[in-house]
Each structure stands twice: as C-alpha cells, then as structure tokens.
Amino acid sequence: MQDVLKHIDDNVDSRLEELIEWVRIPSVSTDPLHKDDVRTAAEHLVRDLKTSGITKSSIVETDGHPAVFGEMKGPKGSPTVLFYGHYDVQPADPLNEWDSPPFEPEIRDGKLYGRGVADDKGQVHTHLKAVESILKTAAELPLTVKFIIEGEEETGSTHLEELILTNKERLACDVVVISDSPMFSEESPSICVGLRGLAYGEVIVRGPKQDLHSGAFGGGVANPANVLSKILAGLHDDRGMVTVPGFYDDVVALTEAQGTAIRSLPFDEEKWLELTGSPSTTGEEGYSTLERIWARPTLDINGMKSGYTGEGAKTIIPAVAKAKLSARLVANQDPDVIIDLLEKHVRALAPPTVEVDFIRHHGGKPYLGPTDHPAFEAARRALKVGFECDPVEIREGGTIPVVSTFSEVLGVPCILMGFGLPDQNIHGPNENLRVNCYRGGTRSIAAFLYQLAETMGR
Amino acid sequence: MQDVLKHIDDNVDSRLEELIEWVRIPSVSTDPLHKDDVRTAAEHLVRDLKTSGITKSSIVETDGHPAVFGEMKGPKGSPTVLFYGHYDVQPADPLNEWDSPPFEPEIRDGKLYGRGVADDKGQVHTHLKAVESILKTAAELPLTVKFIIEGEEETGSTHLEELILTNKERLACDVVVISDSPMFSEESPSICVGLRGLAYGEVIVRGPKQDLHSGAFGGGVANPANVLSKILAGLHDDRGMVTVPGFYDDVVALTEAQGTAIRSLPFDEEKWLELTGSPSTTGEEGYSTLERIWARPTLDINGMKSGYTGEGAKTIIPAVAKAKLSARLVANQDPDVIIDLLEKHVRALAPPTVEVDFIRHHGGKPYLGPTDHPAFEAARRALKVGFECDPVEIREGGTIPVVSTFSEVLGVPCILMGFGLPDQNIHGPNENLRVNCYRGGTRSIAAFLYQLAETMGR
Numbered sequence: 001m002q003d004v005l006k007h008i009d010d011n012v013d014s015r016l017e018e019l020i021e022w023v024r025i026p027s028v029s030t031d032p033l034h035k036d037d038v039r040t041a042a043e044h045l046v047r048d049l050k051t052s053g054i055t056k057s058s059i060v061e062t063d064g065h066p067a068v069f070g071e072m073k074g075p076k077g078s079p080t081v082l083f084y085g086h087y088d089v090q091p092a093d094p095l096n097e098w099d100s101p102p103f104e105p106e107i108r109d110g111k112l113y114g115r116g117v118a119d120d121k122g123q124v125h126t127h128l129k130a131v132e133s134i135l136k137t138a139a140e141l142p143l144t145v146k147f148i149i150e151g152e153e154e155t156g157s158t159h160l161e162e163l164i165l166t167n168k169e170r171l172a173c174d175v176v177v178i179s180d181s182p183m184f185s186e187e188s189p190s191i192c193v194g195l196r197g198l199a200y201g202e203v204i205v206r207g208p209k210q211d212l213h214s215g216a217f218g219g220g221v222a223n224p225a226n227v228l229s230k231i232l233a234g235l236h237d238d239r240g241m242v243t244v245p246g247f248y249d250d251v252v253a254l255t256e257a258q259g260t261a262i263r264s265l266p267f268d269e270e271k272w273l274e275l276t277g278s279p280s281t282t283g284e285e286g287y288s289t290l291e292r293i294w295a296r297p298t299l300d301i302n303g304m305k306s307g308y309t310g311e312g313a314k315t316i317i318p319a320v321a322k323a324k325l326s327a328r329l330v331a332n333q334d335p336d337v338i339i340d341l342l343e344k345h346v347r348a349l350a351p352p353t354v355e356v357d358f359i360r361h362h363g364g365k366p367y368l369g370p371t372d373h374p375a376f377e378a379a380r381r382a383l384k385v386g387f388e389c390d391p392v393e394i395r396e397g398g399t400i401p402v403v404s405t406f407s408e409v410l411g412v413p414c415i416l417m418g419f420g421l422p423d424q425n426i427h428g429p430n431e432n433l434r435v436n437c438y439r440g441g442t443r444s445i446a447a448f449l450y451q452l453a454e455t456m457g458r
Numbered sequence: 459m460q461d462v463l464k465h466i467d468d469n470v471d472s473r474l475e476e477l478i479e480w481v482r483i484p485s486v487s488t489d490p491l492h493k494d495d496v497r498t499a500a501e502h503l504v505r506d507l508k509t510s511g512i513t514k515s516s517i518v519e520t521d522g523h524p525a526v527f528g529e530m531k532g533p534k535g536s537p538t539v540l541f542y543g544h545y546d547v548q549p550a551d552p553l554n555e556w557d558s559p560p561f562e563p564e565i566r567d568g569k570l571y572g573r574g575v576a577d578d579k580g581q582v583h584t585h586l587k588a589v590e591s592i593l594k595t596a597a598e599l600p601l602t603v604k605f606i607i608e609g610e611e612e613t614g615s616t617h618l619e620e621l622i623l624t625n626k627e628r629l630a631c632d633v634v635v636i637s638d639s640p641m642f643s644e645e646s647p648s649i650c651v652g653l654r655g656l657a658y659g660e661v662i663v664r665g666p667k668q669d670l671h672s673g674a675f676g677g678g679v680a681n682p683a684n685v686l687s688k689i690l691a692g693l694h695d696d697r698g699m700v701t702v703p704g705f706y707d708d709v710v711a712l713t714e715a716q717g718t719a720i721r722s723l724p725f726d727e728e729k730w731l732e733l734t735g736s737p738s739t740t741g742e743e744g745y746s747t748l749e750r751i752w753a754r755p756t757l758d759i760n761g762m763k764s765g766y767t768g769e770g771a772k773t774i775i776p777a778v779a780k781a782k783l784s785a786r787l788v789a790n791q792d793p794d795v796i797i798d799l800l801e802k803h804v805r806a807l808a809p810p811t812v813e814v815d816f817i818r819h820h821g822g823k824p825y826l827g828p829t830d831h832p833a834f835e836a837a838r839r840a841l842k843v844g845f846e847c848d849p850v851e852i853r854e855g856g857t858i859p860v861v862s863t864f865s866e867v868l869g870v871p872c873i874l875m876g877f878g879l880p881d882q883n884i885h886g887p888n889e890n891l892r893v894n895c896y897r898g899g900t901r902s903i904a905a906f907l908y909q910l911a912e913t914m915g916r
Contacts, residue, residue, distance in 0.1 A: 235684075314761070
C-alpha cells in the first residue's frame with residue numbers, strides 16, 4: 001500500500017490540473033441555461049473514470065439530468081464498495097463576491113478555489129484517483145468498486161431514489177461511501193455517523209371569514225393569531241423539550257461514551273456563536289451545543305404569517321394565522337409517525353372557537369450508522385493512514401434523505417467521510433478545497449479499499 | 459315644539475332632494491384626484507348652512523382639506539350646543555357591487571342609497587334641518603348652536619385636534635353632539651355612552667443575524683419565532699383575561715345595573731356571529747358578548763410575520779419574528795400607561811437568548827360619557843320624541859379619538875346619537891340611510907335643542 005500512497009502523493013499537482021478542467025464546466029443543475037453544461041460535465045466524468053481505469057463506465061439517463069455509473073471488478077469473492085457523489089454544482093452568484101472567477105479555478109495559499117471544488121467534484125475526484133493509483137501501482141483492485149454519480153443533487157435528487165430502486169442489482173454492494181461533508185477540522189479527519197431526519201408540517205388557524213375590525217368585534221370572537229401563538233407556545237416546555245406526546249419515544253439516546261466523545265471534541269463554541277450572530281447558545285437542558293444539534297431532535301417554527309404585516313398600524317382581527325413547523329429527527333424517529341403526533345397535538349391544543357387545518361410537507365428519515373460494522377473500523381484506520389492523525393466521529397444536524405435510501409434499499413451501511421473543511425463556503429462565494437485535504441482524502445480512500453478488503457474479505 | 463316636528467315631517471322629501479345634491483359631490487378625502495370635489499362639497503355645505511338660517515358660516519382652512527364652521531346665537535344666557543360631523547366620504551370601490559351608482563343617490567324601499575348618505579353627510583344634514591325647521595317655525599332658536607364639520611375624518615382627522623385647540627374660544631360650548639354611529643336597531647334609538655380607546659405596539663424579536671439552516675443550527679440557538687409565540691401566548695390566561703400586570707387597574711367596572719341593561723338588549727347573537735363567520739363567540743369569562751366588546755378591554759394580535767411564508771417547505775431558523783399588537787381600552791385606562799405596561803411585560807417574558815425591540819404606534823383614549831349630566835337626560839327625552847319609542851344606552855367597541863379630544867379640550871360631555879342602522883354598509887357598497895331614521899333623527903335633534911334649553915337654561 002505504501003507504493004499506492006507514494007503514487008498519490010507524487011501526482012497531486014497533475015491531478016489537480018485534471019480536476020480544474022472538470023470544474024471549468026459550469027454544471028449548474030438548477031439553471032436551465034446550463035442544461036448542456038451539465039451533460040458535458042457528465043461526459044467528461046465518464047472519460048475521466050475510463051482514464052482512471054474504471055473502464056465499465058457510462059451515462060445513465062433519467063427524466064432529468066443524467067447520472068454516471070461506473071464499475072471495476074476486484075478479485076472473486078471480494079467485497080464491493082459503492083461510491084456515491086454528484087457532479088452538478090450550485091449557481092455561482094453573487095459573482096462579484098468571488099476573488100477569482102468561479103469557473104476558472106485557481107490555487108492560492110494551499111487551497112483550490114472554484115464552484116464545485118468541494119461540493120462535490122473535488123471529493124468525487126478523490127474516489128477516482130484513489131482507484132487509479134491502485135491500478136497503476138498494484139495492477140489489481142483489492143475489491144470491487146462501483147460508482148453512482150448523479151447530476152441532480154442540487155435540485156433535490158429528484159430521480160435518484162427511482163434510479164437506485166430500478167438499478168438495485170447493478171448497485172448491489174457491501175458498503176456505500178459518500179464524500180460530501182466537511183471534516184470537523186483540518187486536524188480531525190472525520191467519519192460522520194449520524195444525520196438528522198425531517199418532518200415538516202403547516203398549521204393554519206381560521207377564525208372569522210374575513211379580517212374584522214378589532215374595535216367592533218374585538219373580545220367577541222377568537223383571534224386566530226392569538227390562538228396560533230398559544231398552540232405554538234404549547235410545543236415546548238420551559239426546559240426546551242418538545243411537549244408533543246410520544247415525540248421522544250423512539251429516540252436512540254446518546255450513550256455515556258458517545259456523549260463524552262462529542263463533548264471532548266475541540267469545538268470552538270464562541271466562534272460558532274459568532275457565525276450565527278445570536279446573543280447566546282441555548283436549547284434542550286442537559287446537553288452541550290453539539291449534542292443538541294447532532295443527536296437531539298428539535299421542533300422549529302420556520303415561518304409565520306397572519307393579518308397585517310406592512311408599515312404602521314392596522315386594527316384588525318386576522319381571519320387566518322399560519323405557521324410552518326419542522327422537526328429535525330434522530331434515529332429511530334420516523335417522520336410519518338412524528339408528523340402524526342404533531343398534528344394530533346396541534347389539534348388537541350386548538351380550541352373549538354377556531355378551525356384548524358394541518359398540511360404535511362415532504363420529510364426525510366434520520367440516519368445513524370452501525371458503528372460496530374467492520375466498515376467503520378476500516379474507515380477509522382484508513383483516515384489515520386490518509387491524514388496521519390487520529391480521526392473523530394461526528395454527526396450532522398442536517399438531513400440527507402439519500403443516505404437512508406441507500407441504507408434501506410441496498411441493505412448496507414453508509415460511510416460518510418468528507419474531505420472539505422467548515423470554511424469551505426459551499427453554496428457561497430469562494431468555495432474552496434484545501435490541497436492537503438484533497439491529498440489526504442485520496443490517500444484515505446485508497447487505504448479504505450485495502451482495509452475493507454482485509455476486514456470484510458471472504 | 460309640535461309645529462317644529464310637523465315642519466320636519468312635512469319637508470322630509472324636499473330635504474332628501476337637497477341631501478342628494480350634496481351626496482352627488484364625490485368628496486373622497488383619501489383620493490388626491492378628488493381634492494377639488496372635497497372643497498366643492500365644503501362650499502356646498504356653507505351655502506346649505508346659510509340657507510338653513512345659520513348665517514354665520516364659513517370655510518376654515520387647514521393644512522389639508524378645509525373644515526366648515528357655523529354659528530347661530532340663541533337667547534342671551536342660553537346654553538350652547540356644538541355639532542361635530544364630517545362631509546368627506548370613503549372611496550366607493552368596488553363600484554360593480556353597488557346596485558345604483560354611489561354618487562347618483564336614489565331612494566328604494568324606504569332607504570336612500572349613496573356614498574356618504576349615512577357616513578356622515580345624511581346625519582350632518584339632520585342637524586342643519588332641525589335648526590332650519592326651528593327657525594322657520596319659531597323664529598328663534600332656544601339656545602346657541604355651533605358647527606364644526608371637517609373634511610378629513612376618513613383620512614384620520616389629521617388637522618382636527620389642532621383646529622379644536624386653536625379655536626377653543628370660538629368652539630366653546632356646553633355639550634358636543636355627534637351623529638356618526640348606528641342605532642342599536644330601528645326600534646331602538648340609541649345614545650352611545652362609551653367608546654373604547656386604543657394602545658398599539660409592535661414586538662420585534664431578533665435572534666441570528668440571518669436566517670439559519672434549521673439542520674445545521676437547529677437546537678443550538680433560540681428561534682425568534684418560537685420565542686415570539688411564547689411571549690404572545692403569555693399575554694392571556696386560560697380565562698381569556700389579559701395577564702399584563704396592572705392592565706385592569708384603571709378599568710371602570712360595569713355597574714350591576716349597566717351590565718343588566720346591556721344583557722337585556724335585544725341582541726341577536728346568532729346573527730352577529732354569522733356576520734363574523736367565526737365558529738363561535740368567545741372571550742373573557744363572566745361577560746356576555748356585548749359586554750366584552752363594549753365595556754371590557756382586549757389585547758389582540760393584528761399581524762405576525764417571521765421567516766418563510768411562501769409555498770411549500772423551507773427549513774430555516776428565522777432571523778426575526780414580528781407581531782403587531784393592540785389593546786382596546788375602556789375608561790379610565792390610559793393608552794400611554796397601557797403601552798408602558800405592555801412593553802414591560804413583553805420584555806419580562808423575553809429570554810436573554812434573543813433581542814427584543816418594541817415600537818409604539820399612535821393610540822387613542824377611551825370615552826365614557828357622564829350619563830348623569832342633564833344633557834343625557836335631554837337626549838333620552840329627545841329621542842323618545844323624535845322616534846316615538848324608548849331609547850337605549852349603547853356603547854361602541856371602536857375608538858373615535860376626537861370624542862375624548864372634544865371632551866378634554868372643551869371640558870364638556872359628548873352626546874353620540876347616530877341615526878344609521880347596523881346594516882347601513884358604511885365604507886362598503888350600497889351604503890344607505892333609512893328615510894324613517896333621517897326623519898326621526900331630524901326630529902330628535904330639534905327636540906334635543908328644546909330639552910337641553912329647558913334642563914340647562916339659566
């Protein structure tokens with residue numbers, strides 16, 4: 001394996017040049033004007049896969065932007081790794097906030113700048129180049145690798161679930177690897193073992209048939225905005241806990257060890273707070289900030305509207321008051337169960353003096369990796385080899401529905417090891433990928449394939 | 459006085475024709491396109507006052523639309539009545555919902571239809587014509603009458619307070635009479651003895667410096683919308699009472715007799731509820747609907763806004779959450795005191811995890827007439843003469859700030875006796891004034907002048 005790692009180290013510069021060529025293609029999936037660029041980037045990727053030695057690679061059409069599949073067999077009986085990533089990118093606006101043009105990537109101060117260098121082209125590239133270095137050094141892969149790289153991640157992965165379901169056999173594997181998330185810090189290569197899910201609903205409280213004069217009618221009928229406030233206030237207790245009955249029933253609690261591990265991470269809370277601009281951190285009693293965001297469910301109002309919201313004063317009793325509400329879920333909360341409980345609780349809090357509608361929006365399941373699975377041990381060892389320092393286990397507060405889709409449809413664990421950094425500015429101007437992380441990531445992926453072949457080889 | 463009443467009865471038709479000529483002038487004060495029409499209506503009024511015998515009448519300029527003053531002296535030592543009203547009208551939109559053109563008044567089924575027939579030209583007309591009938595029948599008025607008729611009531615009476623203050627001597631009187639409110643029903647000519655006041659504020663809760671991703675940050679910092687809901691929910695208890703400390707301290711409670719009188723009015727609650735469209739009536743425990751609207755203070759949310767309010771789902775923690783709040787006040791609550799208490803309570807409810815701004819908007823004082831003043835007895839007797847049935851005492855839930863201004867600046871009681879009906883559609887299409895009410899109103903005003911001269915004559 002040392003030869004493989006040396007090959008990777010020796011070729012970082014030339015491969016960054018290859019990556020730059022790919023990043024030059026503005027594959028902005030959300031913008032119809034870039035439709036052809038998206039396909040060009042897919043075709044470029046197929047060529048790059050083939051160049052890297054993954055000869056069985058091709059475009060797979062969807063009803064939207066195409067996906068790219070690839071496969072390279074390892075020894076008979078060896079395990080299979082499926083790499084997932086995406087080659088589409090976010091729009092680059094606002095252009096004037098970039099220090100160098102988003103689609104003319106350049107390296108400055110040890111970082112590659114350009115739209116998509118971190119999210120996700122640069123990270124997908126580490127997968128390809130790890131495989132290439134093995135093939136160029138060792139002639140054979142230690143196991144089978146497969147690729148599914150979509151072009152619609154930034155538009156909500158519209159056709160991905162369908163793609164996975166209809167290609168279940170072709171994508172069959174022992175573990176899915178995704179590199180589309182940041183490391184905890186440059187000194188802490190990370191395995192993300194948990195993602196929160198999402199349940200989203202909307203409460204609509206209706207009172208009078210139209211806005212009423214608050215003088216002529218105020219005091220005689222229920223004010224929907226007053227009622228909605230009471231309902232919303234009834235969703236949390238004074239300790240910051242959600243009061244929806246049954247809400248916590250399926251929550252997998254943090255073990256003592258997991259809590260201690262999270263609390264011992266070198267988390268700069270002050271810097272994080274500065275990033276938010278809020279006066280202070282707060283949340284569910286008894287947990288640290290990272291525990292609250294990573295491992296505890298929440299219930300947030302995402303929007304509210306009622307009555308008059310323009311300048312100055314208008315004296316009405318609003319006819320309607322609305323709120324959008326969403327819960328971030330942790331394993332093993334089920335979005336369908338939670339949205340049922342939420343609706344039930346909201347209706348229980350509503351008095352008969354108003355009418356209440358409850359609308360459900362799309363949700364997503366939480367994910368908690370089976371960290372005792374041998375693939376996780378392989379990932380830990382691989383990151384230590386790749387970055388030459390100890391990795392940490394982290395979680396993400398956000399939701400990536402495709403992770404639980406892969407996990408459930410293919411019946412395998414997902415290893416999320418990303419190589420970006422918290423200041424990578426994905427979706428913003430000056431998106432960047434540290435060259436050291438690109439190198440360490442490629443090394444880690446190569447090491448992972450060897451480690452996994454060793455621990456899971458039959 | 460019987461001759462006067464007969465003169466009024468005999469001239470109803472011809473006077474309605476005169477009124478129609480005035481209503482034809484579209485004196486829409488809110489619309490700059492009608493600026494000249496407003497002045498034309500004022501000039502028309504001055505001519506009409508003079509024709510009615512109130513020879514000392516003239517336009518009084520303001521920085522906005524002009525007002526019209528009038529005066530006709532009675533016997534030396536007799537009391538003085540000041541009539542207040544307005545000659546400007548609401549816009550007539552939506553025009554297509556009128557059964558006859560708003561500025562081409564016509565009489566159908568015993569009602570005069572047209573914009574301003576009830577609010578307030580038709581009611582001002584009763585004042586003029588009562589005086590005219592006395593002068594034509596008795597040669598001399600029993601007391602001195604003065605008029606102040608403004609052209610900015612529908613735009614918030616912008617210059618009225620200034621006008622009253624700078625013309626305090628000229629407007630000096632013993633009682634102010636205003637006819638700009640509906641009667642309880644056609645069978646119940648009414649004296650409105652109470653108006654609610656208004657205190658208006660706006661709460662702005664700020665958390666993060668911009669909307670945050672609810673996954674990446676949810677659980678770590680306070681959500682301003684969640685916090686605002688708690689604050690707003692903390693303004694009322696479960697019995698519908700306002701929980702702002704000190705809120706009820708200055709409330710003049712209904713006497714047993716006043717409560718009984720209100721509850722014994724022939725109030726059709728079901729019909730009223732149908733008008734609102736709400737599922738049921740509700741409010742402060744222990745009071746009937748009319749008591750709640752007329753004689754108890756309220757605190758209503760008039761508007762709320764936070765975060766994402768468009769279609770579908772957006773998963774953010776909003777940076778800001780706002781609510782507009784207003785209290786309807788009853789005697790002797792002071793708007794300045796109440797807004798202080800409200801701000802103090804809101805701030806007390808806000809946690810240190812957010813920042814709170816509190817903005818004050820313009821308020822208005824409540825009014826409660828001194829019903830044991832002889833002018834009220836005179837009004838009761840006058841209405842009985844005018845409508846030939848027993849009058850009732852009512853209140854209004856809304857606010858007419860000018861009433862407390864008159865009362866305080868001139869140091870006299872205001873008698874509110876209006877001759878419209880609850881279905882008069884002021885501000886809406888098909889505004890109307892019942893001919894019988896116009897007749898009864900004119901008779902009542904004439905009778906009132908005699909009654910007042912008798913009870914207050916020196």
